[in-house]
Amino acid sequence: MPLTYEIDGKLQQLAPVMDEHAEWYGRVMRLAFYPEEEATIMPPDSFNEWVRSVEGEEFIDTPALDRLRAVHDEMHVRAANLLQESGAGKKPTIKTFDKYTDM
Numbered sequence: 001m002p003l004t005y006e007i008d009g010k011l012q013q014l015a016p017v018m019d020e021h022a023e024w025y026g027r028v029m030r031l032a033f034y035p036e037e038e039a040t041i042m043p044p045d046s047f048n049e050w051v052r053s054v055e056g057e058e059f060i061d062t063p064a065l066d067r068l069r070a071v072h073d074e075m076h077v078r079a080a081n082l083l084q085e086s087g088a089g090k091k092p093t094i095k096t097f098d099k100y101t102d103m
Contacts, residue, residue, distance in 0.1 A: 007059045017046040021075075028079045028100070032086040043076050075103050 027041050051069060054060055078100045085092040 007057075010054050010057065010059070013050055013053070017044075017050050020044045020046050025075075025079075028083065032082050032092055032097075032100075035086055035089070043079065047072050071103070078103065 021044060024041065024044050031041060051065060055065065078096075082092050082096055082100045085096050
């Protein structure tokens with residue numbers, strides 16, 4: 001399938017989503033080690049919005065979108081685990097930390 005202006009635009013919409021998640025990732029890291037610095041942080045919803053905008057489009061097949069969604073959801077689960085462990089006022093275990101950072 002040739003790259004069209006519309007497909008290019010949909011793919012370019014993913015760049016700010018990735019930027020937003022990179023910023024969120026950093027805030028999670030900071031909160032894990034300095035819990036007194038921030039209140040709870042919510043993961044961005046921009047990826048889910050992007051998925052809704054491209055579902056059913058020819059340029060991305062459903063299995064690929066499902067895999068992206070699964071990785072995204074797993075990242076949020078691992079972040080929640082990291083923050084839950086550090087929320088008790090202790091440093092997270094290296095296993096939990098590595099699970100989060102090895103995404």
